[in-house]
Structure formats: C-alpha cells, structure tokens
Amino acid sequence: MNSYVQDVIEQIAAANPGEPEFLQAVTEAYGCLGPVLERHPEYRDGKLLQRMAEPERVIMFRVPWVDDAGEVQINRGIRVQMNSAIGPYKGGLRFHPTVRLGLLKFLAFEQVFKNALTTLPMGGGKGGSDFDPKGKSDAEVRRFCQSFMTGLYRHIGQFTDVPAGDIGVGSREIGYLFGQYKRITNEFSGVLTGKGYDWGGSLIRPEATGYGAVYFADEMLATRGDSIAGKTCLVSGSGNVAQYTVEKLIDEGALPVTLSDSSGFIHDPAGIDREKLEWVKELKNVRRGRIREYAERFPGVTYAPAEAGEHNPLWEVPADCAFPSATQNEISATDAKSLLGNEVTAVVEGANMPTTPEGVELFLTAGILYAPGKAANAGGVAVSGLEMAQDSERMHWARRVVDEQLRSIMKSVHEQVSTAAEEYGRAGNYVAGANIAGFCRVAEAMLAEGVE
Ligand code: NDP
DSSP states (O other): OOHHHHHHHHHHHHHSTTOHHHHHHHHHHHTTOHHHHHHOHHHHHTTHHHHHTSOSEEEEEEEEEEOTTSOEEEEEEEEEEEEOSSSSEEEEEEEOTTOOHHHHHHHHHHHHHHHHHTTSSOOEEEEEESOOOTTOOHHHHHHHHHHHHHHHGGGOBTTTEEEEOBTTBOHHHHHHHHHHHHHHHTOOOSOSSSOOGGGTOOTTTTTHHHHHHHHHHHHHHHTTTOOSTTOEEEEOOOSHHHHHHHHHHHHTTOEEOEEEETTEEEEOTTOOOHHHHHHHHIIIIISOOOTHHHHHHSTTOEEEEOOSSSOOGGGGSOOSEEEOOSOTTOBOHHHHHHHHHTTOOEEEOSSSSOBOHHHHHHHHHHTOEEEOHHHHTHHHHHHHHHHHHHHHHTOOOOHHHHHHHHHHHHHHHHHHHHHHHHHTTOTTOHHHHHHHHHHHHHHHHHHHTOOO
16 A cells, blocks of 8 residues: 555544544545555645545434333434535435444445445435334334434535435334424425435335446446346345345346345245245335244245354355345455355445455455445435435436436446546456545545635
C-alpha cells in the first residue's frame, strides 16, 4: 500500500478507536486509491481521504418507549450524515442489538461510494438503533418507531436526508416511521423510501436489492461468456435481500439451494422454487418465524444450527455461485477456502461487507468473479432514488419502467467499475474498480464545492 495512504489510515485509526468495522471499510477502500492519488495530486492537497472519513454530522438521541407490560425502555438512536457532496444524505436505518456508532459509520462510509456508483444525485448516510424488533409485539414496534422518529424528524427531510430500511427495518417499520413524521410535521413528502405503494412508494423497491444483485451477476458472468441459468446458488439470510435474490434466481433459471437466519441454515438440494419461496415470505414477513421451520415443512431438506467461531457450514455446500445476503463479515477466510475448494465461479455480495479482508484477498488471488457489496447491492438505493423522483413528480411509474431502469443502472454500475479498474491497470478487480469510481465522483464534487 502507498505510504501516504498508509499514514492516513493510521491517523483515522487513532482518531476512531473501538470502531473495527469502520476501519475495515476505510482500509479496504483507501487501499485501492494509491494510483489515483498519484495521478490526481489535487485529491491529496484537498485532504479528501481525511475529509471523506469524517462524517459531516452525527446525531445521537434517546429513544424512550413503553413496553406491553407498562415498563419504560430506553434505546439509543443514531443518524450518521456522512457526505452530501452529490445529493441529500441517503441510506437505511438498521434496528439490531449490535448497532453502535462505529458500525453505522462503516455502513455510511460504504453508502457514499455505492450511491455515487448509481449515477443518481444521492449523498450517503446511515442510521438506526440497538432496538431489537425480534420478539416484540406490533404495538411495541409501533411505539418504538414513533419515539425514534420524534427524536429524528428535525434532522431529516426530502431535500436533506432520506432514510430507508435495512436489517430489522422493513415495510412495517417504515410505515410507522412515516406516519409519525407526517403527524409531527403536517407534511406528506418523500422523506423516507421503501414506503408502501399506496402511500408514496415505488414498485420494485422491495425487490430491488436482490434483483439488482442477480442483474450484476449476469453482467459479470457475461464477461466470461457465461450466464446464471442452470447455476446452483448459495444464498444466506432470509430477509428482504435474500428473498428477492432467490426470486430473481428462479426467474433466470438458476437453482437456489440455501437460506439462513442467525439461528442456522437450511439446504434444499431440490432447489427453492416459487411455491417454497412464497411460504418463506409468509414465514418471515408475516409470521416472523425461524428458517428451521422450512426443514420441518418440506421433505429432503436439512437444517444445521449456527456454529460459533470462524466457520459457517452454509459455505461448505458445493455450488457455482454465492450470494451472501445476511450481514457483515459472514464469510471468513475459512469459509472463502471452502467456497474456492468447491470451485465457486462468482461471489456476489447482497449484504454490506459480508466478506472479511482475508476472504476478499483469497477471492481476488483466485481470480474468481467477486463483486463487493458497494457495487452488487446498489440496486436497492438506486430504486430508492427512483422512488424519490416519483415522489417529487407526484407520479407512479409502471413496474416494467422501474425494473428496466434498475437493470440499466446495474449495467452502468458494472461498466463504471470495470472501466475504472482497467484505467488503473486492475482489469477484472471489481473491488478496486468500485472504490476508484465511487471515490472519484465524490472527490470531484467536493473539490468543486470548496473546503466545506
Ligand atoms: P433483513 O432484516 O430483512 O434480513 C436480515 C437477514 O440476515 C435475516 O435473515 C437475519 O436473521 C440475518 N442476520 C442479520 N444479522 C445477522 C447476524 N448477525 N448473523 C447471522 N444472520 C444475521 O435485512 P436485509 O435483507 O434488508 O439486509 C441484509 C443485508 O443486506 C445487510 O447487510 C444490509 O445492510 C444489506 N443491504 C440491504 C439493502 C436493502 O434494500 N434492504 C440494500 C443494500 C444492502 P435473523 O432474523 O435471525 O436476525
């Protein structure tokens, strides 16, 4: 790594102790930028690496609410407004017990690059709470969401910061958050994306991240004269991204064979078909059950509980392609070796930073098609951008129109990433390409806007 970049990363590490995921994301991104800084000394003079690692603003607030037993509960709310050089802050809200400032800074940092790759005018942000919706009643989730929005509403707005969903924040939570924003501000605006169709949402937004990841896989495989049809695919997670990844894989004639949650994973060698997928959607989105029940419902399926440590047996299942779609650092070096040992052709990240740095290195060295989340899962925020456009127009676009735009945006993300990698002598390296292309777009805007 270039010594200037190394020095900057050390400064960032010293200034942000106890934030390992944030440092991991910064190290991965900046580690690719040495040749860019040599070609563009103005980025170095403008201290763009340092500026981009410092959030423009962080809001942290108390979220008090009352549970069904009448007891007062307190959670912490956070919104990281990372970078607004190319548009309003944009990025999801995560409700999960592991949420801390450093975790959200990593997600917000990734979001800045990702949003730039979509070519749409969106800056980057991320937020959330250590609240765990799992096991809570609807009424508890509603009271929590209302209190969360009461703390957040004054800091967001359709031209300022437009949050969306992420882990633990689906259409139910977006509904409660939107209702509270509207009640407090007396304004019906596109302040959140991921809204229901009848109240300002976009068709294809729920599907967008999963569909987009499969479209990105299509583009990558096409560079080797191959396609996703007929490929056996591993998918982790069983939430929004995983469900619609499976749906698009089925549409395209692939064979998805796994799903998981934090308790364990199922392997269905016959493949998850449309009927089984509808059952999973009902299980996860309506009944809020566990994936273990899939093995009890369908014959020939095995279930393995999650194991502690550096090893997830899901990645030992032989397959052609892998779509990690659960959470960060879910593919360790051991898991990467299992995948490579089974001659995986492509790893396409639906989740954010699901592969550890050691795992990434192994994929890059092996020369497989490896798409980092900031490129492969950009479809979700891209359709959020299209939802913002529809809200501004007071119009709904047809399903076909949104899907075509999503496909064309994923194609354009692939082109930009490939071109940037080639331009800097790293052809085929999607990690380098995504970081370089995303960084340059934001860096140019920041320079044009002065030192702010
Ligand atoms: P959901 O909450 O809908 O689903 C998350 C899934 O991952 C669940 O099956 C959950 O299991 C599992 N999971 C979560 N945390 C862990 C953990 N620590 N260990 C093991 N499994 C875990 O979230 P999404 O599908 O929306 O998000 C999944 C990933 O995709 C995240 O990395 C998110 O940042 C990323 N992403 C999401 C986008 C979107 O549009 N929703 C856009 C771009 C990226 P359990 O129920 O047991 O917790």
